[in-house]
Amino acid sequence: MANKAKLEALLTLINTSARDAIAMYERYGDVPTIDQMEPHPLDDAVDQIALKSAIRTLEGACSQLCTTLAPPAHTAINLVQVYDYACIRVAVRENITNILLDYPKGIHVNELSKIINIEPKKLARMMRLLATRGCYNEVDTDVFGNNRLSLILHSENPVRHMVSLHVEACAKGASVFYETLKDPKTAYSYEPTDAPIMYINNKEGIQGTFFDWMREDDSRRESYHRSMRGLNGIMGSLAVLTHFPFEKYSTVVDVGGGIGAFSLPLANMHKNVKITIHDLPEALVQAKGIWARDCPEAVAENRVEFEELNFFEQVPVKGKDIYYLRNIIHDWPDHESALILHNVRQALGPNSRVLIHDYVLRQLSRKQAAVEASMLGAVVAPEPLLANFGVGNMRSYQQDMSMLLLHNAKERTLQDCLTLSTAAGLKLEKVWDLAEACVLEYSAA
Ligand SMILES: C[S@@+](CC[C@H](N)C(=O)[O-])C[C@H]1O[C@@H](n2cnc3c(N)ncnc32)[C@H](O)[C@@H]1O
Known part of the structure; x- marks a missing residue:
């Protein structure tokens, strides 16, 4: 395939897969919008195979097209300058989604700041980053409300517990990944006790496997098990x-x-x-x-x-x-x-x-x-x-x-x-x- 034909083919894949997904949403109701405040009936469907197949092609083709056409320096920094997880960690820890449910028209960061005791200008910056990703709406300058995506972070939503596992334990392990590859004690080990999360836990005096660590704390264990219900929707x-x-x-x-x-x-x-x-x-x-x-x-x-x-x-x-x-x-x-x-x-x-x-x-x-x-x-x-x-x-x-x-x-x-x-x-x-x-x-x- 000639180079330009490849790009045209990616555009066609984007077009057809997006149209397939749109048709599926229309079978259940209206198509969703980025700022929609309620879940869509298709969000909790038991069988999402057709939708996931369409999204697999759509995400693959969109990303491949952008990576092909953007300057490599642009894409390289996009790969690493990712703080979504750090901002979501704050949102989850402070139950921002739960709080926003009481403010259907949005809440000003100054008021939100008083409820959760976080400096308002810093809070506005992280909320804006997330809203730019499509998680929360910035309904007016410095005024934020929930949307279909941010509702997933509600404390009763099991997916939120999987989000917590990623922003806490996985992020902790990732921070020492390189060190575990170079430390002679762990470099060639496939012992669960030498996993990166335990490498860092060991330094804090905690021994054993992830499961030992997870089990010993009631709230950590309960959240871990609840996160498995989140997998139903995620996977x-x-x-x-x-x-x-x-x-x-x-x-x-x-x-x-x-x-x-x-x-x-x-x-x-x-x-x-x-x-x-x-x-x-x-x-x-x-x-x-x-x-x-x-x-x-x-x-x-x-x-x-x-x-x-x-x-x-x-x-x-x-x-x-x-x-x-x-x-x-x-x-x-x-x-x-x-x-x-x-x-x-x-x-x-x-x-x-x-x-x-x-x-x-x-x-x-x-x-x-x-x-x-x-x-x-x-x-x-x-x-x-x-x-x-x-x-x-x-x-x-x-x-x-x-x-x-x-x-x-x-x-x-x-x-x-x-x-x-x-x-x-x-x-x-x-x-x-x-x-x-x-x-x-x-x-x-
Ligand atoms: C990733 S979770 C999967 C849970 C469940 N299969 C699901 O998909 O929702 C792993 C499960 O393995 C269990 N587990 C870990 N070590 C175990 C062991 N030695 N014997 C039995 N179960 C164990 C954990 O308690 C946990 O429930």
Whole structure:
């Protein structure tokens, strides 16, 4: 493709993918606007595969076009001069979204400053940065109000807890990433205790893994588990509920299921299944409280049971239909992941299935991407987009870094997944491509 034709092709991709997304919004109501103050009905749809596919192309093509046409010095500084997370940390810590709910016409920074005790001119600058990104409206000079995006930061929104995890723990780990790569103690280590977040925690006298650190503080632990409910929307992972045929099965074991971020919607949508949630004791205490409040009928009808399990040391409850592991294997380096899968394998009956729900990292080589896409039953990015959709798939690579920073762990390519699962005695049966993450379905080999 000639150079100019590539740019034209990117413009066409932007045009068609944006029009696809617009048509989807119109099916649910009006199209959203940047300053809209209410959520759109499509925002919480269970199945967002079509929308996420369109946005993957749109984001990939927009970013590739800008990077191609802008001077490189411009783009290089754009990559690093990013303070959104520092400003959002202030907004979250001070519950600015909650406060703004009482001011539907907006609040002047001088008044907001008195409520949260932050110097008004500094406050105005960070609010303006965020409003420029589309998070909060500047309705008049120095007067700020909520919008559809800032509402996500409300204290009751589970996504806000995932935002907190990123602006606190991940940012802390990222600040010493380079040092961990050069320090002889950590440089070649894949021990979870040597993850960057623990490198910095060690200096503050805290030992162990991220999970040890997370568990020891009630509010940190509760926020972490609540953040998993945020993943439903962030990764669009609940699409599995409408694509995988849960109606054909009667038992599901949610291994490392936490508070049941996946199992709660499962219990609401597929009343035929009996669910076992396996996790560590503290997570299950929180889980029981949440189920009693949010899904008491499943508890009353004995459709859910909570069973303590350390997945490194114990075999899950045996002979059930489905063993579901969402965002579990990516939390651990290969050695620990192999132990978990080995234990899960021992629980399987002849017809059991294991569903591993994580990102599958795409290749940048177009040839390799085509091979893997055919195995995944997925589409290769249309040319001239980068073969992995470029920035359209950015979160999988960012998440890979988050796993490194928090756990010394990783997201995996399809080949990485196959190597692990084959060694554990699992046979890949089918791949469910859910546009952002994938579900790999295995049987006992
Ligand atoms: C990233 S969260 C995923 C939670 C859930 N699968 C979901 O997607 O919402 C990881 C989970 O693994 C659990 N976990 C960590 N170490 C564990 C262990 N040794 N045995 C069992 N569960 C563990 C944590 O308590 C947490 O609930």
